Amino acid sequence: MSSQPLRILLAEDNAVNQKVTARMLKRLGHKTDVAVNGLEALHAMEHQSYDIILMDIQMPEMDGLEATKIICSRWPDGPNIIAFTAYALEYSRDVCLKAGMDDYISKPVKIDDLAKMLSKYQLGQDD
Numbered sequence: 001m002s003s004q005p006l007r008i009l010l011a012e013d014n015a016v017n018q019k020v021t022a023r024m025l026k027r028l029g030h031k032t033d034v035a036v037n038g039l040e041a042l043h044a045m046e047h048q049s050y051d052i053i054l055m056d057i058q059m060p061e062m063d064g065l066e067a068t069k070i071i072c073s074r075w076p077d078g079p080n081i082i083a084f085t086a087y088a089l090e091y092s093r094d095v096c097l098k099a100g101m102d103d104y105i106s107k108p109v110k111i112d113d114l115a116k117m118l119s120k121y122q123l124g125q126d127d
Contacts, residue, residue, distance in 0.1 A: 006030045006051040006122055011041040013059040018077060024111045038067030050079040052121055057085040065099040072100035082123050
Protein backbone atom coordinates (compact mmCIF):
# COMPACT_ATOMS: atom_id res chain seq x y z
CA MET A 1 0.00 0.00 0.00
CA SER A 2 1.20 3.50 -0.80
CA SER A 3 2.40 5.53 2.15
CA GLN A 4 1.01 8.72 0.61
CA PRO A 5 -1.87 10.13 2.63
CA LEU A 6 -5.11 10.62 0.77
CA ARG A 7 -6.74 14.05 0.64
CA ILE A 8 -10.32 13.34 1.74
CA LEU A 9 -13.42 15.49 1.83
CA LEU A 10 -15.92 14.29 4.41
CA ALA A 11 -19.40 15.54 3.47
CA GLU A 12 -21.40 14.86 6.62
CA ASP A 13 -23.97 17.02 8.44
CA ASN A 14 -23.91 15.24 11.83
CA ALA A 15 -21.31 16.79 14.16
CA VAL A 16 -20.68 13.57 16.10
CA ASN A 17 -20.18 11.57 12.89
CA GLN A 18 -17.86 14.31 11.60
CA LYS A 19 -15.64 14.14 14.68
CA VAL A 20 -15.56 10.35 14.93
CA THR A 21 -14.86 9.83 11.22
CA ALA A 22 -12.30 12.66 11.01
CA ARG A 23 -10.44 11.11 13.97
CA MET A 24 -10.42 7.72 12.27
CA LEU A 25 -9.12 9.24 9.04
CA LYS A 26 -6.39 11.12 10.90
CA ARG A 27 -5.41 7.93 12.71
CA LEU A 28 -5.14 6.23 9.33
CA GLY A 29 -2.81 9.03 8.20
CA HIS A 30 -5.10 10.91 5.82
CA LYS A 31 -5.76 14.63 5.46
CA THR A 32 -9.43 15.52 5.89
CA ASP A 33 -11.65 18.54 5.26
CA VAL A 34 -15.30 18.60 6.34
CA ALA A 35 -18.36 19.92 4.50
CA VAL A 36 -21.74 19.93 6.26
CA ASN A 37 -23.84 19.60 3.09
CA GLY A 38 -23.65 19.15 -0.66
CA LEU A 39 -23.31 22.87 -1.34
CA GLU A 40 -20.27 23.09 0.94
CA ALA A 41 -18.81 20.02 -0.78
CA LEU A 42 -19.13 21.77 -4.16
CA HIS A 43 -17.53 24.91 -2.71
CA ALA A 44 -14.65 22.85 -1.29
CA MET A 45 -14.10 21.19 -4.69
CA GLU A 46 -13.69 24.63 -6.28
CA HIS A 47 -10.78 25.41 -3.95
CA GLN A 48 -9.05 22.09 -3.32
CA SER A 49 -8.54 18.82 -5.16
CA TYR A 50 -9.38 15.61 -3.34
CA ASP A 51 -8.58 11.95 -3.85
CA ILE A 52 -11.79 10.78 -2.21
CA ILE A 53 -15.08 12.21 -1.02
CA LEU A 54 -16.96 10.36 1.70
CA MET A 55 -20.46 11.56 0.84
CA ASP A 56 -23.39 11.28 3.23
CA ILE A 57 -26.65 10.80 1.37
CA GLN A 58 -29.10 12.73 3.53
CA MET A 59 -27.89 16.27 4.21
CA PRO A 60 -29.69 19.63 4.40
CA GLU A 61 -29.70 22.14 1.52
CA MET A 62 -28.28 19.67 -1.02
CA ASP A 63 -28.17 15.91 -0.51
CA GLY A 64 -25.29 13.66 -1.40
CA LEU A 65 -26.87 12.20 -4.51
CA GLU A 66 -27.44 15.64 -6.08
CA ALA A 67 -23.97 16.85 -5.05
CA THR A 68 -22.42 13.72 -6.59
CA LYS A 69 -24.18 14.27 -9.92
CA ILE A 70 -22.90 17.86 -10.06
CA ILE A 71 -19.35 16.90 -9.04
CA CYS A 72 -19.25 14.16 -11.68
CA SER A 73 -20.41 16.57 -14.40
CA ARG A 74 -18.11 19.46 -13.38
CA TRP A 75 -15.06 17.34 -12.57
CA PRO A 76 -15.26 14.19 -14.73
CA ASP A 77 -11.71 13.21 -13.72
CA GLY A 78 -12.36 14.22 -10.13
CA PRO A 79 -12.17 12.26 -6.92
CA ASN A 80 -13.62 8.87 -6.15
CA ILE A 81 -16.89 9.34 -4.31
CA ILE A 82 -17.88 6.84 -1.66
CA ALA A 83 -21.45 6.82 -0.35
CA PHE A 84 -21.31 7.12 3.42
CA THR A 85 -24.75 6.48 4.84
CA ALA A 86 -26.71 5.03 7.72
CA TYR A 87 -29.66 4.46 5.41
CA ALA A 88 -28.43 1.22 3.88
CA LEU A 89 -31.93 -0.06 3.13
CA GLU A 90 -33.37 3.22 1.92
CA TYR A 91 -30.51 4.02 -0.45
CA SER A 92 -29.33 0.92 -2.20
CA ARG A 93 -25.86 0.58 -3.60
CA ASP A 94 -27.39 0.75 -7.10
CA VAL A 95 -28.98 4.16 -6.43
CA CYS A 96 -25.62 5.49 -5.23
CA LEU A 97 -23.69 4.04 -8.16
CA LYS A 98 -26.27 5.38 -10.62
CA ALA A 99 -25.76 8.88 -9.17
CA GLY A 100 -22.04 8.56 -9.99
CA MET A 101 -20.61 7.26 -6.75
CA ASP A 102 -17.80 4.72 -6.97
CA ASP A 103 -18.45 2.75 -3.82
CA TYR A 104 -20.60 2.43 -0.71
CA ILE A 105 -19.92 2.08 3.01
CA SER A 106 -22.55 2.15 5.74
CA LYS A 107 -22.52 3.88 9.10
CA PRO A 108 -21.62 3.34 11.79
CA VAL A 109 -18.28 2.51 10.20
CA LYS A 110 -15.47 0.64 11.92
CA ILE A 111 -11.92 1.86 11.42
CA ASP A 112 -10.85 -1.48 9.90
CA ASP A 113 -13.66 -1.33 7.31
CA LEU A 114 -12.81 2.28 6.49
CA ALA A 115 -9.11 1.45 6.11
CA LYS A 116 -9.93 -1.47 3.81
CA MET A 117 -12.24 0.70 1.68
CA LEU A 118 -9.70 3.52 1.35
CA SER A 119 -6.83 1.15 0.56
CA LYS A 120 -8.64 0.13 -2.65
CA TYR A 121 -8.24 3.70 -3.88
CA GLN A 122 -4.88 4.43 -2.29
CA LEU A 123 -3.28 1.62 -4.30
CA GLY A 124 -4.32 3.41 -7.48
CA GLN A 125 -2.34 6.56 -6.67
CA ASP A 126 0.44 7.44 -9.08
CA ASP A 127 2.09 10.11 -6.90
